[in-house]
Amino acid sequence: MTLTPAADTRACVDTDHPAIRAEGVTKRYGRTVVVDDVHLDLPLGGVTALIGPNGAGKSTLLSIVGRLLTADGGRVTVTGLDVATTRSDELAKRMAVLRQENHLDIRLTVRDLVTFGRYPHSKGRPTADDLEHVEKALHYLDLDHLADRFLDQLSGGQRQRAFVAMVLCQDTDVVLLDEPLNNLDLRHAVSMMGRLRDAARELGRTVVVVVHDINVASCYADTIVAMRDGTVAACGSPADIMRPELLEEIYGLPVRVHELDGQLIATYYG
Template sequence: MTVTASTDLRACVGIDRPGIRAEGVTKRYGRTVVVDDVHLDLPLGGVTALIGPNGAGKSTLLSIVGRLLAADGGRVTVAGLDVATSRSDELAKAMAVLRQENHLDIRLTVRELVTFGRYPHSKGRPTGDDLVHVEKALEYLDLTGLADRFLDQLSGGQRQRAFVAMVLCQDTDVVLLDEPLNNLDLRHAVAMMGRLRDAARELGRTIVVVVHDINVASCYADTIVAMRDGRVAACGSPAQIMQPDLLEDIYGLPVRVHEIDDQLIATYYG
């Protein structure tokens, strides 16, 4: 495929004030390269969606940015902090991360879990200000009525919202979310993305999400990064990325793009 203007990676490299910068980031497992020399600048503010087929390297890249995985090469900075060398407590005040899988060995209520998000600030001794943040996060994710329920009494979608509330309660400028729509039904998925978009626009957060649904990315993201085979295949606005030839090249199947109520929606078929 001939690279068109919409796959010009300069759209996401060389930004004057990037919130997140990846320089030559590489990750290998044995001889298999899963993230391959990625250079990427993500802007301050707004929602960035990482999309691509399974095995494209989306979650691995996000885990490296969030210091959940160590890179085998390259450098990542978040809000000017070197992810590999910055102190954990300093980094935790700048960046919050939600893993794809979350398991706890202790029994907690929703409120107790969300309060953990304040630990970088409270060191386990929450103040009145910390508790105000907790209540706001519970309300923001529509969890006030479930605040005193134990996590093992909730549905998978309710637990997912509780973990997202914990991350937002950390009150960081940068928020990384790996598949935050897992286990959410359509109504709650739409509500979740709407709240994340509002948090980015109204609270000035820089939010990066890994999503599988390209239409979610199109409708809610300000910037889309499309990955394939461990590399960034395209980066730009939804209008730049939601192009049939580009999406067909990334996903390997025919794609049509339609404009519906001012939104670009892809349909695909085998």
């Protein structure tokens, strides 16, 4: 089988009002095309996982959707708003973004960091309602006991959870997370994905995550977007994507897919 870009990735959704729409999105660095004419609709609600090998364009596409990067061509809308032209303060009430790398030059406590998530609403003057959102986010990510600790006193995994709490505290319709499982051990990675799935289902959020582990995507995502060489190779449910012939073409190695307790799990061998 020769892998070609998905002919109509809009088949990922069956609505005229997707949460995210990419139309002909392209990004180049010099002569290298890292995102190549991507057309994609992502559904409202649920968890969408972007998967693919290194260099597939996953993080670049997510960064363009989150307005962290400017596309060289095409257009992206989030809940109907053009990310290139919408005012930042308005967009920040609809979409929250967690970068892959987060560095701060000031010393903050966990509670201070999470409170930053309310800035689009509070403009730096948090109300009682804002503070209630902060406490809920701390509790949601199991950070109550770390709330008054400084970030530089935490492990990498604890800091990562604090940044995710900040993003959820922003209380947006759409949440974009670039490799949120970085620095997390197995227990906290499982807990994190469970929390994100709960946020999508119980809080009505649209959560889009870049993940490297295709089994995480299979177990926790409602929709999977598989990328390779800057294009969308396939998009659909875990059952649509977790097929050996498709995964072999995307990752370039033999794959077997097994059903375990109702979940589709891939194993690799060479």
